[in-house]
Amino acid sequence: MEGDSAPTIPAADVSSGVNGGMTVKECEQMIQKSLRTPMVKFLRENLEKSGCAIGDKFIKAIYCNTKVSGGYARGEGIVVCSNHMNIQDEVNQVVIHELIHAYDDCRAANLDWTNCAHHACSEIRSGHLSGDCHFKRELLRGYLKVRGHGQECVRRRVMKSVTANPHCSEAAAKDAMEAVWDVCYNDTKPFDRAP
Numbered sequence: 001m002e003g004d005s006a007p008t009i010p011a012a013d014v015s016s017g018v019n020g021g022m023t024v025k026e027c028e029q030m031i032q033k034s035l036r037t038p039m040v041k042f043l044r045e046n047l048e049k050s051g052c053a054i055g056d057k058f059i060k061a062i063y064c065n066t067k068v069s070g071g072y073a074r075g076e077g078i079v080v081c082s083n084h085m086n087i088q089d090e091v092n093q094v095v096i097h098e099l100i101h102a103y104d105d106c107r108a109a110n111l112d113w114t115n116c117a118h119h120a121c122s123e124i125r126s127g128h129l130s131g132d133c134h135f136k137r138e139l140l141r142g143y144l145k146v147r148g149h150g151q152e153c154v155r156r157r158v159m160k161s162v163t164a165n166p167h168c169s170e171a172a173a174k175d176a177m178e179a180v181w182d183v184c185y186n187d188t189k190p191f192d193r194a195p
């Protein structure tokens with residue numbers, strides 16, 4: 001549909017990699033469980049309402065050679081990196097994060113993942129709305145909670161993801177993130193407010 005047919009995985013979300021991970025089969029089972037959580041159900045319903053219903057095979061577990069926890073690619077779906085997952089909560093988190101990318105891809109017909117600002121906007125939204133940066137998870141990552149830390153956490157993760165995009169240098173990623181921050185951080189669709 002877009003001129004650029006090379007599938008881009010716009011979600012290089014670096015995992016903590018503290019433990020050993022799980023098998024693809026174990027991860028597939030956790031993905032199935034995640035589909036029954038309220039957040040995932042809500043996002044799937046909204047994808048369907050927006051004309052982008054997803055089938056049972058849309059979310060897959062795979063072994064990943066790079067240090068990412070998952071990804072989304074237009075026309076291909078969502079992958080969760082089993083070898084970087086340890087608990088159900090992490091799998092839920094990745095599924096929710098990537099579903100927000102899928103939602104953005106669905107609602108914005110002209111979304112261009114090679115455009116650093118477009119990519120940054122979707123990362124800001126998924127970082128903010130998925131709860132990636134909630135207090136407990138940040139503590140698990142070893143970051144101390146201070147006032148305003150939630151936004152700092154989203155910024156850090158947006159930078160990791162956007163700089164992993166071959167079209168975005170570190171400087172371009174930073175500029176793009178700052179330029180779209182307010183609009184995209186405050187855009188909480190399909191939620192009424194940040195969950």
Ligand SMILES: [Zn+2]
Nearest residue numbers: 010011123161
């Ligand atoms: Zn992402």
